[in-house]
Amino acid sequence: MLATETKRIAPPKRLMYGPGPSMVDPRAYEAMAQPIVGMRDPYFLEIMAEIQAGLRQALGTNSEKVFMVPGSGSAAMEAAVVNFVTPGSKFAIFAAGHFADRMTLMGQRQRAVVVRLEKPWGEIFTAAEAQDFIERERPDVVGFVQAETSTGAYQSGRNITAAARAVNTLVIADCVTSLGAMPVEMDAVGIDVAYSCSQKGLSCPAGLSPIAVSPRAWERVEKRAELPFSWYLDLAVMSKYFEPPHVYQHTPSPPLYYAMHQGLAVIEEEGLQNRWERHRRAGEKLVEGLQRLGFQLLVKRADERIWHVTTVTPPDSVDEAKLREALLQKYNIEIAGGLGQLAGKILRIGTMGPLATEENVAFLLDAIAASI
């Protein structure tokens, strides 16, 4: 008998209050059940173009170079690094969390000279620190994480881009957690390469990750002396599929495109600013409620917090692993623990997409209150 013969897929219906993956919007679910078409089907190319237009709005860019990397957020991070961080070049990283560390590892694999400005996890970088670091190091490329999901800290990047532009350095920004829930504002901030994911602020499943490249960064792609080590993630090769005449490079997954199309449609209908505001308000309510229950915030300053990923240390009497287990068992609620040096120490709670409402925050707080 086949192992799969008797089983239908019937996963539990979890409430995804973690830092990602988040709840999938019902419209994205429905879209994923629609028929598959070919990779150059006129219908598919229309969907592709609409996704690119929607992403331009959500990312805040007029750049033509917006692509969807087939893979999770790390694939888009790797695409950013392999295309712009060349062997022997200097890559400066603003490091205060797990995902900045991941960017570091990718830069090292590129055989770049990676230099880091480190701060305690949960903090962000001031304009003076950024300027001092960049002027001292004179890097070819800098990398920072706009919304550091491992700590809950947000920084737009304005402090970093100002200093980088002054010395003609490209800026790569990890926007994996900011896109769709908080401002990315790629052009206004001055980001050259912004990458993200589908499974957080866009309310879609993982597997298709946006990347956008500014015109001045694209010039570097066009003028580069050597090909990047990766063929699959070579943006010059990949771009030929995303732009007419849509030359085959890889086979896209239509359900993921359909989902992203609908995720973006939902954002467009609500209005990006309204959506940000909804996430901000929900985050504030959660912070207030958690403080009332005795939790302490990891990110001390309110204006440095990710609105939709709240990071807290529980009161001494609460075991974080047991609390997560109780929420899952009793309420089907998923929240997350810490990563890396914060593992076992903090909880990371996401209020994204459909869950970013006062009612859903109140429900979560009640469940937590009943479980501690």
Ligand SMILES: Cc1ncc(COP(=O)(O)O)c(C=O)c1O
């Ligand atoms: C800020 C940040 N960067 C990168 C990643 C990696 O994304 P993925 O897990 O989709 O590969 C994550 C995932 O949570 C993230 O939060």
